[in-house]
Amino acid sequence: MMEWKSKYEAYMKKIHSSSSSNNSSLEGNQPRQLEASLENNLNMIHQHMNHYADLVVRQVMLDKRDAALLFLTSITDQKLIQEGIVAPMKSPFLSHELDLEMGKDSSKTLDPFEQVYRERVHANFGQRSSDWSVLLDLMMKGHTVLLIDGYAEGVTFNTRSIEKRSIEQPQTEQVIRGSRDGFIEQLETNLSLIRYRLQTADLVVETADLGTRSKSKTAVCYISGIANPDLVSEVMRRLSKIDIGGIIDAGYIEQFIEDQPISPFPQIQNTERADKTAAALLEGRIAILVEGSSFALIVPALFDQFFQTIDDYSERFLIASMLRFVRLMALIFSVFFPSLYVSVISYNPELMPTDFAVAIAGGRAGVPFPAMLEVLIMEASMEVLREATIRLPQMIGGALSIVGVLVIGQAAVSAGLSSPITVVIVALTTIGSFATPAYNAAIAMRMLRFPLIVLAGLFGLYGVMIGSIFIVNHLLYLESFGIPYLQSILTKKRAGIVDTIIRAPLWWMGKRPSYLYTIDDTRRGANTFQANFNKIFRPEETADAENRETQHDSAGHRDQ
Numbered sequence: 001m002m003e004w005k006s007k008y009e010a011y012m013k014k015i016h017s018s019s020s021s022n023n024s025s026l027e028g029n030q031p032r033q034l035e036a037s038l039e040n041n042l043n044m045i046h047q048h049m050n051h052y053a054d055l056v057v058r059q060v061m062l063d064k065r066d067a068a069l070l071f072l073t074s075i076t077d078q079k080l081i082q083e084g085i086v087a088p089m090k091s092p093f094l095s096h097e098l099d100l101e102m103g104k105d106s107s108k109t110l111d112p113f114e115q116v117y118r119e120r121v122h123a124n125f126g127q128r129s130s131d132w133s134v135l136l137d138l139m140m141k142g143h144t145v146l147l148i149d150g151y152a153e154g155v156t157f158n159t160r161s162i163e164k165r166s167i168e169q170p171q172t173e174q175v176i177r178g179s180r181d182g183f184i185e186q187l188e189t190n191l192s193l194i195r196y197r198l199q200t201a202d203l204v205v206e207t208a209d210l211g212t213r214s215k216s217k218t219a220v221c222y223i224s225g226i227a228n229p230d231l232v233s234e235v236m237r238r239l240s241k242i243d244i245g246g247i248i249d250a251g252y253i254e255q256f257i258e259d260q261p262i263s264p265f266p267q268i269q270n271t272e273r274a275d276k277t278a279a280a281l282l283e284g285r286i287a288i289l290v291e292g293s294s295f296a297l298i299v300p301a302l303f304d305q306f307f308q309t310i311d312d313y314s315e316r317f318l319i320a321s322m323l324r325f326v327r328l329m330a331l332i333f334s335v336f337f338p339s340l341y342v343s344v345i346s347y348n349p350e351l352m353p354t355d356f357a358v359a360i361a362g363g364r365a366g367v368p369f370p371a372m373l374e375v376l377i378m379e380a381s382m383e384v385l386r387e388a389t390i391r392l393p394q395m396i397g398g399a400l401s402i403v404g405v406l407v408i409g410q411a412a413v414s415a416g417l418s419s420p421i422t423v424v425i426v427a428l429t430t431i432g433s434f435a436t437p438a439y440n441a442a443i444a445m446r447m448l449r450f451p452l453i454v455l456a457g458l459f460g461l462y463g464v465m466i467g468s469i470f471i472v473n474h475l476l477y478l479e480s481f482g483i484p485y486l487q488s489i490l491t492k493k494r495a496g497i498v499d500t501i502i503r504a505p506l507w508w509m510g511k512r513p514s515y516l517y518t519i520d521d522t523r524r525g526a527n528t529f530q531a532n533f534n535k536i537f538r539p540e541e542t543a544d545a546e547n548r549e550t551q552h553d554s555a556g557h558r559d560q
Contacts, residue, residue, distance in 0.1 A: 034130050038066050038149035045070070045132075060089055062112060066149040075142040077161035080123055085144060085157060088120040112148055113155050126156030137215065162186065167193075170272035170294075172439060177314035182272040187217055187291040193274035194221060198281060202226070210239070210253070210290070214246035217291040218253070221277075226284045228517045234481055235286050235299060250293040257299075259479050264444040267480040269301035276310050284518035300480035300516075302488045304500045306441035307331065312503050321502040327435050328501060334432035335445050338375050339452035339464045341425050345371040347460030363419040371422075372457025378418055378426040379449060381408070386430070487515045 034041050042057060049055055054074040060067050067089070071081060117125050126143045129135055130153035135145050142160025167189070170182035183190045191205060206220045218239065222232055238257040247253060250270060258267045271277060272294055277287050280298045288297040298305075307327050312320040345364075349357050367374060385408075409427070412418040429449070436442035448471060455463030478485035488500050491514065498504035499513075507528050512521045 032132055034132055034147070034152045034154060036150055036152045038068060038147055041147055042068060058086070060086060062089055062116070062148060065112065068147045069144055070139060070147070071144040071159060072139060072142070075162060076144060076159045080159050080161070081144055084123045085121050085146075085159070089116070112151070113146075113153075116146065117155070121157055123157040123159055126158050128153060128155045130154075140215070164189065173271065173273050173276070173309070173437065175273075175309060175311050175314075178310045179273070179275045181274060183274060183277075183289075183294045183296060185292050185294055187219060187289055190274070190289050190294075190296070191219060191221075194278055194281070194287070197275060197278040198223070203281070206236070208239075210242055210244075211247040212243070212245050214248065216247040218247070219289045221281060221287040221289065223281050223284070226282070226512070226518050226520050227286060228284065228519065231284075231286060231300070231481060231516070235288070239288075247290055248292065250288065250290050250295045250297050253288060253290060254297055259481065263474065263478055264447055265303070265475070265478060265485070266306065266438070266440040266444065267301060267478060267485070269298040269305055269438070270295045270440070271298060272296075273310060279310070279313070282523075284512050284516040300483045302480060302483065302515075303475060303485050304488050306438035307436060309437045313506070317503050317505045317508075324501060324503060327437075330432040330435035331445060334429045334435075335448055336452065336464065336468070337432070338379065338425060338429055338449055339456035339467070340461075341422075342371045342375050342453055343456035343460045343464050346457060360419070360421050363421055366416040367419050368416070370457065372453060374418055374422055375426065375453055376450065378412075378422055379429075379453070382426055382430050383446070483515050488513065491515060 035044075045057070052072070054072045056069075056071055056073055058069045058071075060069060069081070069085065113128060123144070126138055127134065132154075135154050135156060138156045139145050142158070142162070143156035144159045145154050145156050147154045164186045165184055167181045167184060169180040173182075181193060183193065195203060200223070202224045204222055204224050207217055209215045210218045220232075220235060220239070235257070239253070242253065242256045244252070244256075254268045254270065255261060260267060269280075277296045277298065281287060286299050288299070307324065312324060315323075344351055345360065349361075352360070364371075369377070409418075409423045413420050413423060433442050433446055436445060448467075452464060452467045455467045457463075459466065475485055484490075498509050507524065510522065510524050510526075512518050512523050514521070
């Protein structure tokens with residue numbers, strides 16, 4: 001307790017001694033230029049960095065010169081510093097020993113920093129600078145700073161070591177057929193997962209820092225020779241406009257660079273899967289990754305991308321097309337079914353068969369609310385239950401979902417607060433919304449249900465039609481990095497429509513999406529298409545060709 005009291009008094013004294021509030025920043029008061037005297041440099045550093053509890057200043061002897069190593073214990077590898085930097089410094093320079101044997105004095109001619117890097121240190125060389133702010137930024141990232149007496153500059157060595165979790169399957173994007181590795185919070189690991197799948201020199205990774213305080217390392221990945229240079233420059237231009245104190249997650253960047261921030265529909269795709277990111281890069285898209293986030297941003301992202309999974313390309317095209325069609329039907333069902341139910345019940349019951357209408361009327365006989373209010377209450381209750389299930393621990397959340405659906409639903413019907421058909425409608429709608437693979441797209445669709453239900457309760461089927469027109473017009477208005485949001489669905493080119501609602505065979509998709517304007521739009525060779533085409537439409541020719549190859553191989557074996 002006494003230690004914290006003394007720290008509090010020292011901190012308050014430091015604040016009151018500041019000349020202005022703008023100069024109270026701990027980092028803004030750092031010394032800028034180093035001096036030739038090591039003692040003066042260390043005194044200045046101790047004066048301005050005494051609040052760094054994990055700062056270590058280790059003084060060493062370097063060939064009869066005083067030197068000092070500065071590093072932060074919380075983000076550096078202590079073993080590497082001891083074995084790779086400190087221990088080698090205790091031995092004399094090899095070049096100096098050779099000069100002594102030859103009778104030369106090289107202590108004044110050779111640069112000690114170059115000698116340390118070439119002959120001593122077993123760690124990666126960072127940067128050499130006389131500006132303390134540059135060295136400080138690198139030290140905050142896990143580098144070790146070396147200062148030598150008599151030199152008004154220092155060098156850094158990369159000794160960064162951050163604890164990280166193991167690579168595991170992404171929890172938000174489960175697949176049946178696909179890889180089981182996903183991104184983690186370490187940028188270097190995520191880039192290695194991408195390079196593991198794209199082992200080509202054309203894969204370009206541009207890195208820079210974002211955030212005046214966090215200085216989060218951000219990477220822009222694309223394939224040179226495929227990605228449109230105008231798209232790459234536009235991504236970099238938007239990133240250059242970001243001026244914020246800290247970037248904690250990739251979602252921060254997404255909100256800064258999207259085209260329409262007030263739209264409920266996502267215009268940038270996020271994913272935890274490395275294989276999905278690699279596939280997007282091969283199409284000509286661009287991936288954005290940031291240090292500390294396990295999600296990659298993929299741009300541009302159009303409407304149909306949010307309803308596709310990696311399973312669509314691992315399975316045969318007939319199965320993949322059926323699954324996509326099922327997802328589309330589930331999407332339409334989850335958005336419009338509650339509003340259609342409210343409009344028919346409230347304004348057009350004659351559209352239903354007589355027996356069905358009588359059964360619904362009997363179920364709603366004791367309900368004190370109109371159909372619109374009843375459905376809104378049930379939908380809001382389901383959203384609360386869904387959010388509670390997500391935020392609770394996994395074991396408790398699963399039990400809560402079952403209790404909420406069975407017990408609360410049955411209790412609402414028994415108490416006369418809701419009719420059985422309404423519970424069925426809301427339950428089917430919720431199940432349909434689960435079929436959307438992308439979480440942010442599913443939220444947008446769930447949010448649209450509420451205004452559609454209100455319009456249906458006020459104007460009936462006309463209200464549903466008006467709401468549908470507004471939604472479609474909004475989708476037609478949206479863009480993602482200059483590309484219309486529905487371009488892939490409304491395009492007239494075959495290369496754009498063979499991978500939207502249905503998924504054509506891989507050997508059929510010979511071109512990359514035309515709306516990306518890629519440099520190299522060829523995805524597969526002509527021989528691949530012709531071979532598979534002949535298997536289907538010219539099986540006799542294919543069989544004859546295979547027989548000739550078999551006979552040729554047999555003759556070759558006999559000759560041997």
